[in-house]
Each structure stands twice: as C-alpha cells, then as structure tokens.
Amino acid sequence: MLAESLLLSAVLFTIGVVGVLTRRNAIILFMCVELMLNAVNLTFVALSTLYGATGQVFVIMVMTVAAAEAAVGLAIIISIFRHRQTVHLDDINLLKG
Amino acid sequence: MTYDLAVPSQLLAALLPDLTLMGGAILLLLAAAWRPESDTHQRLIGRGAMALVVLTMGSVIATALRGATVTDGPIAMDGFRWTMDLVILLGALGTIAISTEQHARDGIKHPESHVLVLFAASGMMILAAARDLMVIFLGIEIMSVAVYVLAGLNRRSARAAEGALKYFLLGAFATGFLLYGMALIYGATGETRLQEIVTALIRHSLALDPMFLIGMGLLLIGLAFKVAAVPFHMWAPDVYDGAPAPIAGFMAASVKAAAFATFLRIWYETFYSVYGLWANAVAWVAIITMVVGNVVALSQTNIKRMLAYSSIVHSGYLLVAVTAGTAVASGAVAFYLMAYTLATLGAFAVVGAMQPVGETDAPIASYEGLWTVRPWLAVGMAIYLLAFLGFPVFGGMGFFAKWYLLSAAIASPGRLVLISVIVVLTSVISAGYYLSIIRAMFMKPRAADAPEIPAAGPLTRTVLVVAAVLIVALGILPGQITPLTARSGFAPHPVDPTLLSIPAQP
C-alpha cells in the first residue's frame, strides 16, 4: 500500500511538473504547482503509516503555507491582469535579456 | 548555559531574537494599518521598523554574548546563527533605511512594505537557526511569501508586477521540488531533524538508498533556486529588474544570505557525512554558475540586471565554500556574506538614488560622467563594485572575502585548487563588467541632456557612507572581525568512511 501511495504521489508530482512546463495560463500554472504540493502532502501522509505523526504535522504546515501562498499569488496575478489585461504567460515578457 | 528545547519556556528563550522581531513586526503592522496610506506614515513606520531591527540586533548580540547553547533540537544556538542573523538584520536595516526615502520618491506610500521586510527578515532568522526540515520549510516560506509581495511593491509598474509574478510562479514551483525532497528524505530516514537524519543514515546505511539520493537532489534544486544558482537562476535578473532598487538589494543580500545559511546548515550537519555523493554535483553547479553568470553579465546594459547576474556569480563563489565543507569554509561564508551584503546594499542604494522618479529601468549609460556631477555617488559605487570584484584596499572586504574563500577551498581536505583557479579566472571576466560601470562613471563625459540627479536623502547617504567606510576599513583591518567569523564557523559532520569514500574532485 505504501509503495503504491508513493508511486501515485510521484506521478501526481510529475503531472504537476509537466503541467507547469506545458501550460501558459498563470492560473493554471499555479494550480499545477498546487498539485505538486499536494502530491508531496500525499507522500507525507502515506509515510505516516510508517513513521508516525510527524508527516501529518508537516502536511498541516504545508497546507497553511500553501493557502498563504495562494492568497499572495492570486493577488499578484490580479495585479498583472490589471496592467496587461491578460494572464497568458507568453505575453508577459517585458523583462528579459 | 544550555537550553533544553523540550522545555517550552527555554525554547522561547532560545528563539528570543526571532520572537522579538516577529512580535514587533506584528505590532508595527497594526500601526501601519491604523492610519491611511501617506508618505509621512510610511516614513514613520519605516523609522519604527528600523528601531525594531536595531532592537533585534541588540537582542541577538545579547543572546550571543551569553554564550548559550542548546540541546539537540529543531533550532541551533551557535556563532553561525548569530552572525547570519546580524548579516540578515544588517541587510534589512539598510533596505528599510533606503526604501523609506526611495518609496517617498517613487510615490509608494504603503507603510506595510517595511513590515513585510521585517517579516521576511524574521523568516530568514528562522532559517539561520533551523535544524529541522519542517522549521526550514517554514522559514523559507515566511521569507518567500513576504518577498513575493515586496517584489511587486510598485503597483503602478507593469514591470514590477511581471517580476513579482515570475518570482512567485517559479518560486512556488521550486518550493514544490524542495518540499518533495524533504518528503523523500523523511521517507528514507523517518526523521526531519538534521542530526537524527544523519544518525539514521549511518545506522541503516541508507546512503545509497534511491529515495534518499533523490531527496537530497531535490533539496539541492530547491536551495539552488533560492540562492539563484545556474540553471535555477533565470528568475533573478527579471525580478531584480522589476523590483524597486532597495527591494532588489534586499533580495540580493539578505535572501541570499538566509538561503546560504540554511544550505550550509543542512549540508554541514547532514550531508557532509556522505560528501562523495554530492560534492561533484555541487562543484559543477558552482562552476556553471560562475561561468554563466559572469559571461552573461558581460552583455547586460541595465545595471540592475547586471547586478542580478553579479549576485548569481557570488552564489557560485559561495557554493565553492559549501563544497569545501570545513569550519574555515563556513567562517568564510559568514565573512563573504558580510562583505557582500554591505556592497550590495551600497550598490543598490546608488542604483536607487540614480533612478529617475517612477522608472525602474536603469541603463548603464545613464551613469556616464557621474563623477563630474555626483562625485561621492561615483566613488561609493566604485568601492562597492570593486568589493564585488574582490579587489584589495579599494574593494576592501571584498578582497579578503575572496581570500577567505580561496583559503577555505584550498585548505579543504579535497584541495579544491582547480575550482579555485576557476574562481579567479571567472573573476577576471567579472572585472569586465564591473569596470564598465566604473569606466562609464569616471571616464566618459556627462551627456549634455542627461537628467539631473537629485541629491540622495540623509538615510540613503548614511547607508552609502557606512557601507563604503565599513568595506574599506574592514578591508584594511579585517583582523577586527575575523575572530567573529572564525567563531561563527562550525565544523561539518565528519565524513563517515563507512558510508562511502571520497571520490576524486572535478
């Protein structure tokens, strides 16, 4: 069971990474990141069967932090939308070189 | 005395400086929200924040002087922590000092910006202390979230917003790697505390466990992102470019210092026991970072981007110290970061002072003939740049920082001579771009239609002068602080010969 859980979380993580690599919408990108975080959470939870509660504590912490991050992230995305009227990342390249 | 971290009151005592800063920051946040946004209010909160930072510094020094130690636990109390705290707080202090005036000029009236700096600084301090993956994660996130916001502080600037977005998206992405790495290490060893991890490693001979190895690799990736090592550096130039100059300075100085603090902590306390597993990888990252950073910096025309690449390069140098992995090397890191923080603060203060109101673009061409109109800015900038370059006397501490680093590298058991040679050779490349600014400032005439440069405010001037004087003075008499940095060095966990033997160096 543990191995399967870990495998699943690895797959989820990879899906998240691939999503980040392929998608161009800032929101969707951010969602993919969240998917990665949650994959990690899954790992922690799965491991708690082996090592006890530490992993679960970690998960709580991660979730909290992810929430804070989401708040900040969405604010930033809104801010960029105000300036550029788009959240398509290929159009957002004022800064380069 | 020794604090027992299992006892809550003693844990709080061990975290006193951090708690001082955090608590004070929360109070200041309330104060900031108390009144409507205005320039005076922003300045007032700025003063308060500076006072709080000074207070925290005092508490750090007081705690350090007590010479307290702790039992094994989630946080450390040692010279390294205090030194890094001071470096971080120094960066924060300077940043706040500059930004009160810069913000006034740029029309940024958010008093909470200073509070965000404080929050970020508190996260950094936690990083300097943390010896537990969980605490480390917490510290990183406290720091990062605050800095994401700071990067986009200038809400009227599309560039700032873009920088913030990039930083945020990539930062979160990298955090995913970091976190997954932590999870895998936890999975492999069943521990999150650094000392316990190493104990488990040795007890169960887990060194070659793929889960552990991949976890270590992912951790490396996450931290390399935070210190902006190549190829995880791509965010840095854009973010520095978009952020207000003082904030860019804060990112270049304090964020990097904190990231290196935890990098070093993790590596020294845990992974040094399996030195041979990662040494090549870190060395290669260091080399690539030095080369790419320097070479790409050569082609920059915007000073902020150039300084961003310069900060990437310095990460490369510092990674050499990580690779060296000795007590001398950790002392060298402390010294280096001290010098680097001073120079970075100064350089970004100049960049801010030079930046026309409301613009974030800072072309090097606008520095032409600076000497003829603002000689002190030019002289100061020259000192900071030469410090980056590691030039003796004129670059003051910068030279001895590099010196310290090279000594550490060469004296390390691995005798990192080749990598030292790469350090100095890439330094020569860096002379190319540092000198191009000095050249612009001193050797080219001021264009007739060049905009007037407003006089820098008193706080900025203070930062400029203090940074320059400290750099030069401590560069001529580094003996004044070498005892401190020597004490702040801590020895890595010895290489465990049972785990594996040290392979040949790259």
Next chain:
Amino acid sequence: MHTDLPPTGHPLADTVARFAWLIPVLPLLGFLANGFLSLHAAATPGPADPSAGGNHHGDHGGHAAAHHDHGHEDGHHAERHPAAGFVSLIGPGVLLAAFGLTIAVFFAMRGAGEGMHAPFVMTLFQWMPTGSLSLDVAFQLDQLSMVMMLIITGIGTLIHLFSVGYMQDDPGYPRFFAYLNLFVFFMLILVMGASYPLMFVGWEGVGLCSYLLIGFWFSEQANADAGKKAFIMNRIGDFGMLVAMFLLFANLGTLSYEGVRAGAAELVFGGALVTAICLFLFLGATGKSAQIPLFVWLPDAMAGPTPVSALIHAATMVTAGVYMIARSATLFSLAPVAQLTVAVVGVLTAVFAATIGLKQWDIKKVLAYSTVSQLGYMFVGVGVGAYTAGVFHLMTHAFFKALLFLGSGSVIYAMHCAYHATHNYADAQDMRNMGGLKAFMPVTATLMWIATLAIAGIPPLSGFVSKDEILAAVFARTHHSTLAEATWLGIPGSVVLYGIYALGLAAALMTAVYMTRMMLYTFHGPNRTGEAERPHLAEAPWIMTGPLVVLGILSAVGGFVNLPKLFGGGMAEILHHWLEPVVGEATLQVTLGETPHLSHATEYALIGTAVAIAVIGIALAWTRCKPAALVPAAEAPAEVGLEKTLANKWYVDEAYDRAVVQPTLGVSRTVLWKGLDTGVIDGLFVNGSAYLMRGLGWVGSQLQTGRVGTYAWVLVLGAVAILSAFSFR
C-alpha cells in the same frame, strides 16, 4: 686591482707619463666648454607653460627650406657665431695642449728605452666590479698607443686649425668644435684604454661623434640619413666586437689587454675558439674601418663637413680597426685562418673600392673610395701578420689622405664661395664643375699633387714606402709562415697569398689611375665653373693652407720613419723597432720564429714592379682622361653600361636595401606588428577572447527570453541533470 694611479716600478712611473690621463681629458674639457657655448647661445628657454604656445604660428621660418646649396644652407645668412672667437681658442687649443703633452710623454717613453718592454698601465677607477668581472677604467701607454696618440693629436690639431677657417661662418661653429673635441676624446680613449671594453667605449664613442658630425647639417635629409647609416653599419660591427669580448671573458676570464695576452698562451693554436674570437673582432673592424661587407657607409659619410672627412673618415677613426687588430696581434697570430680572412677581405675591399673610385664625379667620393681601398691595404698588412707595416701604412695614409681631404676641402671652399657670390646652386663638389683650378689655387694644387703621388706609390714619398712594405710582407709570407701552411676555405695559404699580392698590385694600379684622374679633372684643363663665378675663385686663407703645408711635408717624408733595410741603413725600420715590444712576438709567431727574409734581388724586383705599376697607372690616366672634353655636371650625359654600374657603386646600396633593409622593415611591419602583434596576439587571443566572452554572453542573454515557460524548462532540465547525477552512479 690597483686603484692608485701609477704603478710603481715602471720606468714611466715617475715621468710626465703620470699625467697622460690629461691627454684625453683636455679635449673632453674642450667639448664641455664648446658644448656649453653652443647651447647657451642657441637656447632660449620657453615659457613656463609649453602648451600655451604650441598652436600659434610665428612669421619666421618660411625660408628654411628654400635653400639647398650643399651643406651651409643657413651659413651665409647668419652672422658669425657670437662665441666664435672663444671657441677658436678652446677648440684647437685643447688639442694643441694634448699634442704637446703627448710629445712629452713620447719623449719620456723614448727615454725609457729598453725599459719599456711592458706597457705602462694606470688605473683611474674601478668601472664594473661585479662577480668575477673586474673591469677598470685604466689607460695603457705603450709603443703602439703612443703612435696612435701622436697621429690623433697631431693630425687632429692640424685639422682643428683648418676648421677654424673652413667653418668660420657656420652658425653651428661651437657645436662643430664641441663634436670635434669629443671625437678626439673618444679616439684617445680608444687607443689608450687598457682593456677591450674601454676600447669599445672609444670605439662606439667615435662612432657617435661620426654620426653627429656626418649629420652636422642635419636639416638635409640626406645628411641625417648618412649619419644614421654610418652608425647602424658600425653597430653591426660592434655586435662582432661584443661577441668577441664575451668569448674572451667566458674563456679567459679577463678583458684587459695584459690579461688576454697572458691568457692567450692557453689558447690552442689555430683552434676554433681563437679563430672565432678573431673573426668576431674582425667583424667589428669591418664596420669601423669600412671593409666589405660593411663599407657602404663611408662614402655616404662624406656628407659631413670636409674637415670631418679628413680627421674621422680618413686619418683616425676608420683606422681603428687596424689598430684593434694590431692590438690583438697575440690573438690573431694564433689564428691563421682568421688572418687570411682579414687579408682576403682587405684586398678585395681594396680592389672593389678602387673600381668604384674610377668613376666617381664627386671629389670627396673619389677620396672616400680611395680611403676604403687604402684601408683594405692596411688590413692586408695586419692580416698577414705584418702588424708594423699595417700601422705604418695607417700613419702615412693619415698624412696624405688628410692632406687630400683638406685640399679638397679647400677646393670646395673656393668653389662654394664662388657659387655663393653669384647665388648659383650648382654642386660645388662635382669635378665636372671644376677644372683648371691650379691657376687659382696653386698652393693647394701643388700640395695635393704631392699627396697624389704619395698615394700612387711614387718613391720616395711616404705612400710608396708603406705600401711597398705591405706588398713585400705578403710576398714574404708565401713561404715559411703559418699562413702559408694554413688552408683557407680549402685553398692552400700560399696560393691565397699570391692572389692577395696580385690583387694588391691591381688595386695599386687603379689607385694611381683614379687619383690622377681626379687631379686632372680638378686642377687641369679648362675651367668649367662658370663665367660669372670664375673671378671669385681664390686660394683659401692661411689658417687653412698652413696645415696643408705641414701635411704636405709629412706626406713627403713620412716614409722615412720605417725605411726598408735595403735603403735605410742605420735609419731603417725605426717604427719596426719601436713597435717591437708590442707586436714583435706576434709577428715572429707568424713567421715561425724567424725574421722574414727576402733576397735583395726579390726585394728589388718587388719594388720595381710596384713603381712600374704606379707609373703605368698615372700614365694611363694621363692619356685616357681628357679634362678638355668634360662638360659641367648639369649638361653631362648619363653614363651607360659598366660605367653606370661603377658610378652607382655596383648597386651595393640598392642590393642591401632590397635584400636586408626592406625585408626587415616589411617583415617587421606586416608580419610581426600587423600580423602577429595586432592580428594574432591582440586580435585573436586578447580581443578575441573578449569578443568570445561577449558573444557567449549575448547568447546567454538571448536564452533569457522573459517567458516563464522557458525558465521553467531550464529549471526542470537542470533538475533532471542533478537528479540523474544523483541517481545514475
């Protein structure tokens, strides 16, 4: 090393010779005084801030380039130099004093008689004491240096006096005497120095003065070029000297004459080392004494004022090479191959220069090639180990060639005055513009005829005696000498010597021809100077003719110093005996320890041949050269064929230019500088690496696209790389 002045115990120690160091110092003082006067009058220190004045143009100076009559371009516009009177006193004065002192020393030395078997060395101070090198500034008085000192100070005095008249109106009058004094100083150092390096000081010092004096009228490019050429050619020779000194020091550990003389005993006779030393020394001599292949500078050196030509480029400096070989007789006698080389080069030079002398129109050029040719003779003399004969010819040549040059100077002076009076810019030195001058300047003409006959070898004039002695020595060496036994480039030495003798006669023939030709064209036949100028032609003032007379007497009777035994009786071979302590031993070594002996019949035959050759030469010239048929230079037709080649000096200058100078400059400019320096080192490596870095930087910054997607990709690629590094071990 001794630092006290005179070594005690030497017969000269308590005589006037103690003050011999004053002999060079006197001209040095003269140089300082005249140099100061020259600068003091010319200098007008500028304003405190020089850049203030650089940009405005005065109204002066426009005329500077307008003149191009030979040499004295400004001479007649300027008043006499304000310090001229004083200079006229100092310049010749110090020389006269030095000459007086030299004579005193000479008598002291003669008084010492047999006691003078070792040289009198006085050390002034240590020069370069370091390591195992101990080099002093020390003077050596012996019979050889005595002869040279007498020639230098004596003839030097005469030429100084002549110059008082010749240069009187020149604006650079004090400068001229300063240089001349300096030259004498260095020349005395050259002959008095007790070691090779000190000789080298004089050696290069006289070269320097020669450079300065050739380019005395430096405003003409040709003169400045000639000076430079002389210096560089000499430097090629000096290179040889240097190497010779290095070889001596490396093998004998000393550089003083006495040390070398003592150390020479350890050298292997005919060995590679001593041969190399001698050949390198000789390379030095070919430079200074204008021998093949370095002779080309001397004719150009005639660009200098005529007294300079007389003193430096005829009587003294150019003979330094002969002196040097005589001085190194001990070494040369150990190296027969080198000796033969010297003699062969000498005789080839003699013939070669003589052929060129046949077709020159410039009176000074004729004399110049004659000098080269006669120097060749001297080298034949010292080359075959007849050191005395070489030095003897050096001395007589100094007399008659100085006379010839001064005489030609007197002629040029007259021509120049005439042309100047009518503002004619014709060439005052071209013989085609002369003719019939004996009517206007009879004293000069007479004296120059004496010298001509002397150089041609008509008995009993000095040239005859000395030249004959050289030829006799060559002939004598063909048997029973180290030279005859040696092989030179595979040819037996005796064959070489016969060849040298034959070529020597050929050179003598040509000498008689071209000298007679010169005299005929200059003094005889109709005058071609020009109708307007003719009334202005006149004899030079007494200050110039006076020295000529003295030299005329010396040219006539100079030969009596070393008459052959055949004629001399008790008076015979005075010079030979005088020089015996210095070169006697070396000479004997060449002749295998025996005094060379020719039968009286052979000697008479040789003398007869020589005289016959001289007479034939004069007669040939007299019949072939028709002064009446000449036209002035401006109207003369161009030469063709062999004549043209001769007139153009066998195109040696051009060959050197194409073969050496231009390739060197070309390679330096295009290959080394533009190619290697600017192109490869700077362009490819230095700037190239800078551009490479910049280019890579540009590429790197292009990767920084500004798109988050790219960044994420790079990040993930990096992650994959690191993870694979950790996983696949």
Next chain:
Amino acid sequence: MNAVLQGTGYNGWVLPVLLALPLLGAVTVAVQGIGARGQDALVQMQQARRTALLFFVAEAVLSLGLWWSVDVNNLAWQGLVDLPWIPQWGIRFTVGLDGIALMLVLLTTLLMPLAVLGSWTSIRERTHSYYALLLILTTGMLGVFMALDLVLFYVMWEVMLVPMYLIIGVWGGQRRLYASLKFFLYTMVGSLLMLVAIVWLGLLAGESTGAPTFSYDAILQMSRTTQVTGAFWLFGAFALAFAVKVPMWPFHTWLPDAHVEAPTAGSVILAAIMLKMGTFGFVRFAVPLFPEVAMHPTVRAVILALAVIGIVYGALVALVQPDVKKLVAYSSVSHLGFVMLGIFAMTVEAMQGALMVTISHGISTGALFLLIGMLYERRHTRQLADFGGIAKVMPVFAVMLTIVALSSIGVPGTNGFVSEFLVLLGSFTTQPVHAVIAATSVIFAAAYLLWAVQRVIYNPLTKLENQALKGFDLNWREIGLITPLLIGILWLGVYPKPVLQKTEAAAARLVRAVDVAVSNARRVGGQP
C-alpha cells in the same frame, strides 16, 4: 651620515613612514580638492600640484637616507618592521629591504617628483584627483618592493592597478578606455592566479606549525628544506603574473596601448617603475622560492627563449612604429627582455646586469617619455611623420633627446651600455646562443631609435607647426627635471660601481642559493 641616521632610529621607522607619507599626501590633496570644488581650474591645478610635489619631495628626501643606512652586505633584512596584521590568518605587515629592493625604492621615490613635474602643466582637469591617485600609486609601488609578507605583497601589487587604471582612463588619450581596460584585465589574469598560489604556499608553510604563515622568510625556508607540492604550478602562477607585468613576449600587447594612451606621468611610471615590479617579482619570489623549477632545463629554456624573442621582436616592431610613444613601448619590451635574460642566465654578472637594466631603463625610458610628453604638449601629436627639424627650433630639447636616446641605445659611457653589457657578458657564459642573438639588438636599437630621433629633431624643418615652435624650447622647469636624469645616465655609465656594490651581495646570494638548490635537487635526483 649613517651615524646621524641611526641616532634617530631611522631604520626602525623609515619604511612604514615611506609607505604612509604618500597616503597622507593623497588624503591631503583629496581634502584640498573637496575644499576647492567649484573654484577656477587653474587655481585648483596650482594648489594640487604644489601639495603633491611637496609630498613627493619630502618622500624623496626621506628615502635618501636609505642609501647610507641600509647595510647591503648584511644578510638580514634592513629596515625591517614586522607587525601583526591579521593574526588569525597568519598575515603580517612585514617590510624590509635588501640591496635590490633598496635601489628600486630609491628609483621610485626619486623618479616620482620628476613625474609630477612632468605633468605640471599638462594635467588641467580634476587635478586633485590626479595627484591623489599618483600618491596612492606611489604607496603601492613602494609596498611591492618592501613587502616581506606574501599577502601584503599581493595587496600592494593590486593596489597600484586602480590608480593606474584611472590615470590612463581619465587623463589619457583617444583610445584610453580600451587601453585602460586592457591594462587592468591583462594584469589581473596573471595576478589572480598568483593569489591562488600565495594561498597555497601560505597553507603549506603553515602545515608544520598548524597556523598558516605568509612570511617570505618562512616560505623561503620551507622551499629550501622541503619538496614543495605542486611547485611547478606555483611557479607558473607567479611567473605568469610577473611575465605579464614585465611584459614578456607574448604577454606584452597591453603595454603599447597603455603607454600610448597614458598621460606623460603615467607612461613614465609604467615604464620606469611598474614594469620593474615584474622583474623584481622574478628575483624576489618566483626564482628563489622555486629554484629547481625555475632552473629546470625546459622551464628555463622557455623563459630564456621568450626573453630573447622579446628582445629581438620588440626591437623589430619598434622599428616600424609611426607613433613615437608606441615605439618606446616596444623598445621597453626589448629592454625588459634583457632583464629576463640576465635573471635566468643565473650568473652574478648577468644578474647584476639585469638589475642595472631595471634601473637604467627606468631612468632612460622615463626621460624619453618625459621628453616626448614635452613635445606633445607643444605639438599635440606623437606621429613621427609630423615632426622634423625640431633641433633647429628647440636645440636644448634636441640635445637632451639625443643623449637620452643614446643611453637607450646603449652607447658606452651611458647607463644603457653598462647594463646591457653586463647582462650579455654574464649570460654568455651560461647561455651563449641566447646572448649572441640578444646582442643583435644593439643593431636594431640603434636603427629604431636613431631613425626616430632623426625624424623628430633632424631632417628639414618644413612643417609650419614645427617652425612655430621657435621660442618654445624647453623652459627651466623642464630642463631642471630632465637634468637629474641626464646626470643619472652619465653617472651610471661612467661610474656604476656604487650601485653595483649595493646590489652585489643580494645578487650573489640569490645566484648561490639557486645553485645550491639546483645541485641539491640533482643530487636527490628529483627533477620536478
């Protein structure tokens, strides 16, 4: 004289004071500059140059006592001052002199006032900064010659770079930006590798005692008693740093640019002093610390070959230069080749000759650059083609140029001869082929310099700009500043003994030490 000096404890304090005095001067000038901001440029210039000259003259006078007080035959360092600097790292402030360093220190202190006088009227902008930088530069140069701690040495070595960079880049000619950067980067490549080598050496030297030490004596001791690990690479790093500075072919291309673009004083200092730091480095560090590497047949052959190539190459390229400063720059490449030849020939005579070249090249080339600078101030050009016939209008200048050129050519009676003669004579015993090839440069030197002199002061005076120089011959200041150099030229040419004696003991000691080391290495059979 010595007794008087010892009465004041002269040897005990003079070296640090010599280092501090220019810094004090720099601060004074800088403070004056701040005070004088906004004033007329002329007033500023007068004030700055006066103060600077005062300090330089004081420095020169102060340093003169060293001539008597330094006992060159004493094996111990003279004027030794040894203070802790950074105790934790084993870095000390140690300064001291031997005969070789003594001469170079004196050369520096005596030449600097002349360099200031040379820029008396030509530097008109930002004069305070200019003189302050010159003063700082002086400290750096003196420090290099005095330092007996490798880190101190390195610091001083690098310190000079920035002032010189600015002097070239701010007050230089048309291509000053390129030249200054090239100068900086070129030097840095070499010296940073040397830094790595110094760190390594210090750590090695400290291994026995546990604490790193960078004391020259300690490291020398180590190199004599033990087999230094990686000696080949260490020597290479030192040698590269010094070779760039010398500059040896093919690391010389910064020099022509730097010389041409630098203002007069900059060129003078570069040629007369800074290049000598390279050769001094070889004599003080590279060779004595790693004798068996330096004398390894291959290494030695390479360096000797480069030296000889430099001699001939520099001379040939100088021959075809149209710019007179560039010509002198390439001639420096040639002359410095002699120094390298002399050092690596490893005989006392050659070593002494090499040291003489360092001094006499300083005097002669310094004087050449000063004279060229004077001409430049008047004509604002350095192209040989623009001159001609100057002797007619500036006779004093012509005389001085001639004498200086002759000394550079090496005519006997001048310093140039003594030095080159000793080098060649001494080298010939061990390296005959090299010496002979090098000796050909007497020909080329005459060719390029006399040709240049001819094109400047001789030849017809046809150009109006040159004719206009009438009445603008050298003024008293200029005569006064060249005269000491002329005296030096003749003094060293005629009576070099006093100077030779100053350096004799040190040179002989070095040669002996190297011989011993090499024979030891051979006996052990351990060729590096």
